[in-house]
Amino acid sequence: MQPFEYASPKTLKEALALLGAGWGDAAVLAGGTDLLSLMKDNVMAPKRLVNVKEIPELKGITKTGAGVRIGAAVTVDELASNALIRASFPALLAAAQGISSMQMRNMGTVGGDLCQRPRCWYFRAGFGLLPTHEGKNLVAEGDSRYHAILGAGPAHFVSASSFGPALIALGAKVKIASAKGTREVEAAKFFVAPQNSETREVALQPNEILTEIVVPVSAAKNATYEIRQKDALDWPLATASVSLTMKGTAVGSARIVLGHVGPTPFDADGAAKWLAGKTITVETAEAAGKAAVESAKPLKDNAYKVQMAAVAVKRALLAAAGVKA
Amino acid sequence: MSQFQDPEERDKVKGKGSGFSRRGFMQGVGVTGAVAPALIGTDAQAQTAPGVMGPAGVAIVLNINGKATKATVEPRETLLDVLRGQLDITGAKRVCDRGSCGACSVLVNGKVMYACSILAIDAQGKQITTIEGFSITGGKAHPVVTAFVAHDAQQCGYCTPGFVVASKAFLDTHPNPTYEQVQDGLGGNLCRCGTYVGIRKAVLEAAKMMKGGSNA
Amino acid sequence: MPEYRWPDMSKRKVMGQRFSRLDGVEKSSGRAKYSSDLNKPGMLHAVLVTSPHAHAKVRSIDTSAAEKHPGVAAVRVIAPAGTEIQWAGWEVAIIAANTELAARDAAAKVKVEYDVLEHFVREADLKKVKTRAKPAGEQVEGDPEMAAKQADVVSEGYYGIPVLTHCCLETHGNVVQWTPDNKVEFNPSTQSVTSIRGDLARLLSVPAANIHVHQDHVGGGFGSKFQPDRWGLESSQLSKQAGGRPVKIFLDRATELVIGGIRPSGFANIKVGAKKDGTITLWESESWATGGIGGGGSPPIPYVFTKIPNRRQSHSAVSTNTAPSRAWRAPNHQQACYLTCAPLEDLAAKLKMDPVELLIKNAGLTARPDTYVRQLKKAAELSEWSKLWHPRGDAGKGSIRRGLGVGAGTWGGAGHDSTARVTIHPDGTVEVELGSQDLGTGTRTIIAQVAAESLGLRVQDVRVKIGDTNYPPSGTSGGSTTVGGVSSSTRKASLNALEKLYIEVAEALGAPADQLTVAEGKVLVKDNPAKSLPWKAACQKLGVKTISETGSNVPAQAAREGLNTGGVGGVQIADVSVDIETGVVKMNRLVAVQDMGLVINPKTAESQIFGACIMSICGALMEERITDEITGRVLNADMEFYKLAGIKDIGEIVVHLDITEENDKRGVIGLGEPPAVPGIAAISNAVANAIGLRVPTVPMTPMHVLNALAGRKS
Known part of the structure; x- marks a missing residue:
């Protein structure tokens, strides 16, 4: 780890003043579970860390007119044990429970989950977000199983966010602050597939802090299904979060978002539209799953994930609708 | 380069250096004063903005196992490394060093966390409990320790302190756990020798012992 | 000479009891000090600079900036210009500094220029192996051509078991101090306290008598921690260079996973044939393996069923630009077991025969027909085989498919060279000293049990001291030889000491020394137990003397003495559920039936088997070192993507210890390795049974399972 300065401001304003204009200037430290690993591996070497865990504005889960507001520094454990979340957002709860480590849930924050960097093993080895080596595309020609x-x-890495797909499916918005003011971004637009190696995978600028997430409350049925090899702490291989607004027994409108399958959570818009007007059964759920992965372009080693993603969608739909497989 | 970059230099400045550099062990860290407000930097040279500390050594106070413990750390030093090195508190182990295995588990304000992924400077003002803080008190082993021994929930033993800390934290919030909950609760720790069978039994038994009031 | 034989099973008081391990509280409370926990005054911290390239020549190396880095005390170049690097992770330089941070910062300043050469790192596909394979020639027995023609059923397949890494939780390393008086204090993390001194003496050209090795605990070894290693040598030199300051080096996790030890792979195209009734008549195998740049030896196949009459075997050692292999818990047996029991299960499926029946029918092809038949039946009973097993692929509909599979293994496990010293003090204190080590086996505890049993005392009356070269030499803990070795030497030393004590107390008891015995904390007259002295009172007769006697286990004599021996069989049956939509395999149960000798401590013996089963689950489902063809590096040198099972990933484990009078008479047989053999094959066979086809390579990750189900090549 390179040396850096450290500050632990008590207000958002102070925190924002401590950030810099470039990514190398400063980084926001929340749970630290990802950032410190990246710094130990010299993948990131910010000159300053700004601890945001002591900032009251970034904390708490409250009900507001717009929905449920989740502070970016709320921990995964706080999220998972919150009554508002448990009552309305099983999709978020399941994603939180999928992080099957007490330690990680106690440390990791919701904001940190959204901002964490990809787990791509080439990226982590220092080859960059769009990794190449001696003119070869490392992912396409190397080992692309994950x-x-x-x-x-x-970009061929997968977004590692646990909450991203669920928040997108639920129509959440994120609030971003800078010294100039705040802006609101749809969760779906927060994730960005970088087109070149200089850009980031989230819609944050170096001088900005993700402060909160607002999830609208509705009667929509929602669920997340994760496929992981291990029950113990493990990265999912594919996940799906769904939200269903029902019209009687049929689906009025749906949102289907896949995780760990693309550089951003993948919004399976076509599959969701197809589902409108249909009743959730094993057959329709399976068909929606297949539709969700219609545009899949597997690499050399990861064709297996196509089926997996379709199954995740199917199972998330069945879980949301309360239909037994 | 700042004046505190090199620990040997650092020790000399503090009047501790003679011959070999003596890294500050528990008794020997001679930093001055900074006890109360946790977040006061000592390295004026490095301050580029208010409240900014480092990158050179910063005098901090950590509350470890109920004791205010002084240390001088660079911001980049993890709690785990400061515990194991400077403070010679070695029950927590450095195994993966990336928040994957749980061998470094400690309690921070009662919640179990990975000490490898916490900066020491970030742990100021928190109650840090390492395994040393509860495993044997007044000559008596904690029920989790007793149950681990009774069920042979250890082999090489390198993951064991982390498992004991995680098990204690788990039982603090799940006094009547089911077998299923034990397995869900301890998913953040890994063992290489394969002691999980004993651990599952030990945690269930420790729950019973703790209810019996033997050491709750 | 005393009668060393073990007392009859029915007469033992301490041996055979389920004692909790003596160092249990120390370990579970976090008080146990491993060498990696040591902080010595003035200690330097060393880190390695390693090569990022799998194959390269060092063009130049410049350490001047590193040397000038504040806090740096000593720098050494390990791979000077001209060195041909043969794997990524090769040690290039080493730096010692006042702090680990300073050493790492300085390491980043070492400038190495490489001429990068072509590398080869993946061996699974024989077609791509080409010139990197060294064929070892063909062996033929009987008439395989004829057997192939005459067989009623022939089954052919490709099978593979990959390189895995030891992933010891305490990484390799040591604290070392080489002082100007040419003395070396060495605190390693090792499986071999005694022999590492000799190795270090040779490497450093320091008399062995000047080297003191001490280690209280070792955080895992599994076969990878026998030698001082390059970093042991280089850190010693750094200590000397720095005027004798202690130097600590423990590998970081990534380096540990790359160069700290690997199990060689094993791949093969295999053809087996049988008559309709299941009599196996044919074995043909074309195998290849890598264990790094030196290639990989042939697993002993066909395994267990070694007497298949018609055989043709060829093997190629494949040289890869990867770090060299080290012994892995039951070297080459897991590979051999998988490469034999999987094809035999496929054969059974083709014969439409119950695989347990197939193995029973062919038990005559093994060295222990009776043992295997008995074990197969026992394992079948414990796994509810007759209720739960079904013909391959007949696991019903639905996405979750359950299946059962079987594997069989064998191992040696006779005791190693070991000398123990038993000292009896006038106050009754008893010390047992051995230059041995406790890998997690429970070595201290079983030594105490043996000494207590032999001296008529309780376990708590005996102080066991191990892990130090000031104690008599004891063998390396490898090959499951420790318990046999240290129990036999402790037994002999205890009885030798006792013989001396008898001489001292004979007069007081008014009986000749050879008429004395011990029981329940007393020395007494054999024919007149009323005449006795409590142990303490007896020892007081020593006056100012102490008794200090040694006893040795000499492997060549061990069988004759009856204290320990080798040679066991074992059978495991796995019960799994496979989600055929996601490819995720879940363990329901793993049943281990283990043949054994005399068991000193059933509790720690069971732990060994539980651990071996869990390792098998990891190996069958998760563990695989993944190398990158383009960069030549290891991609999963961390504990996120080098996956190990967690507590919820193992299902139920049922251990059947075959503790019988008959087995007991064989003497002690090591148990560390034997149960680590059959599990991988059993789990693979259970998956095949569940899903109706073979996942040809382990680990059976969701990727491999789904690929197999879809007919895709992995």
């Missing part, structure tokens, strides 16, 4: 099948442009 890489993207959907929505991949030049």
Whole structure:
């Protein structure tokens, strides 16, 4: 780890003043579970860390007119044990429980989950977000077993966020602050597939802090299904979060978002539209799953993930609708 | 380069250096004063903005196992490394060093966390409990320790302190756990020798012992 | 000479009891000090600079900036210009500094220029192996051509078991101090306290008598921690260079996973044939393996069923630009077991025969027909085989498919060279000293049990001291030889000491020394137990003397003495559920039936088997070192993507210890390795049974399972 300065401001304003204009200037330290690993591996070497865990504005889960507001520094454990979340957002609860480590849930924050960097093993080895080596595309020509099948442009890593797919499915917005003021971004637009190696995978600027997430409350049925090899702490291989607004027994409108399959959570818009007007059964759920991965372009090693993603969608739909497989 | 970059230099400045550099062990860290407000930097040279500390050594106070413990750390030093090195508190182990295995588990304000992924400077003002803080008190082993021994929930033993800390934290919030909950609760720790069978039994038994009031 | 034989099973008081391990509280309370926990005054911290390239020549190396880095005390170049690097992770330089941070900062300043050469790192596909394979020639027995023609059923397949890494939780390393008086204090993390001194003496050209080795605990070894290693040598030199300051080096996790030890792989195209009734008549195998740049030896196949009459075997050692292999718990047996029991299960499926029946029918092809038949039946009973097993693929509908599979293994496990010293003090204190080590086996505890049993005392009356070269030499803990070795030497030393004590107390008891015995904390007259002295009172007769006697286990004599021996069989049956939509395999149960000799401590013996089963689950489902063809590096040198099972990933484990009078008479047989053999094959066979086809390579990750189900090549 390179040396850096450390500050632990007590207000958002102070925190924002401590950030810099470039990514190398400063980084926001929340749970630290990802950032410190990246710094130990010299993948990131910010000159300053700004601890945001002591900032009251970034904490708490409250009900507001717009929905449920989740502070970015709320821990995974706080999220998972919150009554508002448990009552309305099983999709978020399941994603939180999928992080099957007490330690990680106690440390990791919701904001940190959204901002964490990809787990791509080439990226972590210092080859960059769009890794190449001696003119070769490392992901495409190397080992791509854990890489993207959907929505991949030049970037083939998968977004590692647990909450991203659920928040997108639930129509959440994130609030971003800078010294100049705040802006609101749809969760779906927060994730960005980088087109070149200089850009980031989230819509944050170096001088900005993700402060809160607002999830609208509705009667929509929602669920997340994760496929992981291990029950113990493990990265999912594919996940799906769904939200269903029902019209009687049929689906009025749906949102289907896949995780760990693309450089951003993948919004399976077509599959969701197809589902409108249909009743959730094993057959329709399976068909929606297949539709969700229609555009999949697997790499050399990860064709297996296509089926997996379709199954995740199917099972998430069945879970949301309360239909037994 | 700042004046505190090199620990040997650092020790000399503090009047401790003679011959070999003596890294500050528990008794020997001679930093001045900074006890009360946890977040006061000592390295004026490095301050580029208010409240900014480092990158050179910063005098901090950590509350470890109920004792205010002084240390001088660079911001980049993890709690785990400061515990194991400077403070010679070695029950927590450095195994993966990336928040994957749980061998470094400690309690921070009662919650179990990975000490490898916490900066020491970030742990100021928190109650840090390492395994040393509860495993044997007044000559008596904690029920989790007793149950681990009774069920042979250890082999090489390198993951064991982390498991004991995690088990204690788990039982603090799940006094009547089911077998299923034990397995879900301890998913953040790994063992290489394969002691999980004993651990599952030990945690269930420790729950019973703790209810019996033997050491709750 | 005393009668060393073990007392009859029915007469033992301490041996055979389920004692909790003596160092249990120390370990579970966090008080146990491993060498990696040591902080010595003035200690320097060393880190390695390693090569990022799998194959390269060092063009130049410049350490001047590193040397000038504040806090740096000593720098050494390990791979000077001209060195041909043969694997990524090769040690290039080493730096010692006042703090680990300073050493790492300085390491980043070492400038190494490489001429990068072509590398080869993946061996699974024989077609791509080409010139990197060294064929070892063909062995033929009987008439395989004829057997192939005459067989009623022939089954052919490709099978593979990959390189895995030891992943010891305490990484390799040591604290070392080489002082100007040419003395070396060495605190390693090792499986071999005694022999590492000799190795270090040779490497450093320091008399062995000047080297003191001490280690209280070792955080895992599994076969990878026998030698001082390059970093042991280089850190010693750094200590000397720095005027004798202690130097600590423990590998970081990534380096540990790359160069700290690997199990060689094993791949093969295999053809087996049988008559309709299941009599196996044919074995043909074309195998290849890598264990790094030196290639990989042939697993002993066909395994267990070694007497298949018609055989043709060829093997190629494949040289890869990867770090060299080290012994892994039951070297080459897991590979051999998988490469034999999987094809035999496929054969059974083709014969439409119950695989347990197939193995029973062919038990005559093994060295222990009776043992295997008995074990197969026992394992079948414990796994509810007759209720739960079904013909391959007949696991019903639905996405979750359950299946059962079987594997069989064998191992030696006779005791190693070991000398123990038993000292009896006038106050009754008893010390047992051995230059041995406790890998997690419970070595201290079983030594105490043996000494207590032999001296008529309680376990708590005996102080066991191990892990130090000031104690008599004891063998390396490898090959499951420790318990046999240290129990036999402790037994002999105890009885030798006792013989001396008898001489001292004979007069007081008014009986000749050879008429004395011990029981329940007393020395007494054999024919007149009323005449006795409490142990303490007896020892007081020593006056100012102490008794200090040694006893040795000499492997060549061990069988004759009846204290320990080798040679066991074992059978495991796995019960799994496979989600055929996601490829995720879940363990329901793993049943281990283990043949054994005399068991000193059933509790720690069971732990060994539980651990071996869990390792098998990891090996069958998760563990695989993944190398990158383009960069030549290891991609999963961390504990996120080098996956190990967690507490919820193992299902139920049922251990059947075959503790019988008959087995007991064989003497002590090591138990560390034997149960680590059959599990991988059993789990693979259970998956095949569940899903109706073979996942040809382990680990059976969801990727491999789904690929197999979809007919895709992995």
